[in-house]
Amino acid sequence: xxxxxxxxxxxxxxxxxxxxxxxxxxxxxxxxxEDLNNEMTMAVSWMQNAAEYRGLCYQAYNTALAQVKRAAxxxxxxxxxxxxxxDADETVLDNSAYQAGRIGTNNDYTTKEWTKWVNTAEALxxxxxxxxxxxxxxLGVSIFYVTNRRMDTQYDGTVKxxxxxxxxxxxxxxxxxxxxxxxxxxxxxxxxxxxxxxxYMGDNAGDLPIGTYGKKQAxxxxxVDANKAKFGVQYILLPNPVYGDWEPGLYNELxxxxxxxxxxxxxxxxxxxxxxxxxKEAREEKAKGHKTLIQQIDDENAAIEKKYGLPAxxxxxxxxx
Numbered sequence: 001x002x003x004x005x006x007x008x009x010x011x012x013x014x015x016x017x018x019x020x021x022x023x024x025x026x027x028x029x030x031x032x033x034e035d036l037n038n039e040m041t042m043a044v045s046w047m048q049n050a051a052e053y054r055g056l057c058y059q060a061y062n063t064a065l066a067q068v069k070r071a072a073x074x075x076x077x078x079x080x081x082x083x084x085x086x087d088a089d090e091t092v093l094d095n096s097a098y099q100a101g102r103i104g105t106n107n108d109y110t111t112k113e114w115t116k117w118v119n120t121a122e123a124l125x126x127x128x129x130x131x132x133x134x135x136x137x138x139l140g141v142s143i144f145y146v147t148n149r150r151m152d153t154q155y156d157g158t159v160k161x162x163x164x165x166x167x168x169x170x171x172x173x174x175x176x177x178x179x180x181x182x183x184x185x186x187x188x189x190x191x192x193x194x195x196x197x198x199x200y201m202g203d204n205a206g207d208l209p210i211g212t213y214g215k216k217q218a219x220x221x222x223x224v225d226a227n228k229a230k231f232g233v234q235y236i237l238l239p240n241p242v243y244g245d246w247e248p249g250l251y252n253e254l255x256x257x258x259x260x261x262x263x264x265x266x267x268x269x270x271x272x273x274x275x276x277x278x279x280k281e282a283r284e285e286k287a288k289g290h291k292t293l294i295q296q297i298d299d300e301n302a303a304i305e306k307k308y309g310l311p312a313x314x315x316x317x318x319x320x321x
Contacts, residue, residue, distance in 0.1 A: 031264035061132035083195035119157030
């Protein structure tokens with residue numbers, strides 16, 4: 001070890017070493033619910049503003065109405081009466097204002113807050129929804145709204161909202177809200193037992209009678225692929241990039257509950273499931289690996305030790321003591 005560095009140099013090293021000792025911890029800042037909420041910004045903005053979103057809604061309703069008109073024209077006396085089955089939220093009711101209200105806040109989704117929103121009856125009709133439903137009604141076809149809004153706390157607000165928007169056939173016979181299970185299959189079966197269902201419509205694969213409820217991503221995709229010939233014919237889906245059963249379906253832990261994860265963990269699940277392109281240069285840089293914080297500090301300490309003639313590891317030992 002060299003002994004010929006000056007007192008001034010020694011003091012400088014000591015001060016610098018102490019500075020390293022008392023640097024604030026640079027561990028990753030906590031990822032909050034607000035951070036997770038802010039991930040919705042692009043999707044919600046698109047739903048509220050994009051001409052393309054409006055066009056997709058019109059396309060869905062036009063496609064469905066064409067099927068209803070075809071079935072009504074071919075319907076004969078003595079046959080089962082015709083019906084359509086459709087979801088409510090993000091299928092004919094636009095709740096994007098509720099989602100937008102969470103952006104920039106630390107508020108997670110809760111049944112209590114959702115119920116408050118539902119009972120304000122302020123959801124808008126999605127573009128073309130009222131015209132579509134009124135046209136179906138005028139053709140004499142029954143309309144069944146099969147939704148997972150809750151019968152015990154959200155029925156009155158839902159009825160008020162739908163009637164104010166001009167939706168027809170809004171009553172207890174046709175508005176089938178959730179009473180126990182979120183699986184809609186039993187309600188689908190009850191309608192299909194009495195009616196010939198021309199089309200099913202929704203923003204979620206679970207709005208269709210194809211058995212995706214509670215399934216993970218790979219199974220959900222396989223079920224949809226197996227039914228591909230029915231999409232655009234009997235099954236009509238509307239776009240909803242903000243929420244849905246696809247999100248917990250991304251989490252493939254066998255016994256894991258996605259909704260029990262922290263906001264950071266949810267964000268990590270979303271990111272890990274994405275296919276990401278990297279340029280050749282980026283791939284090469286990634287292959288080199290990145291230095292950890294400790295490695296960076298060790299390198300800085302080694303440079304100081306070399307400059308002032310200190311023994312290797314002197315500062316290294318200090319910052320870990």
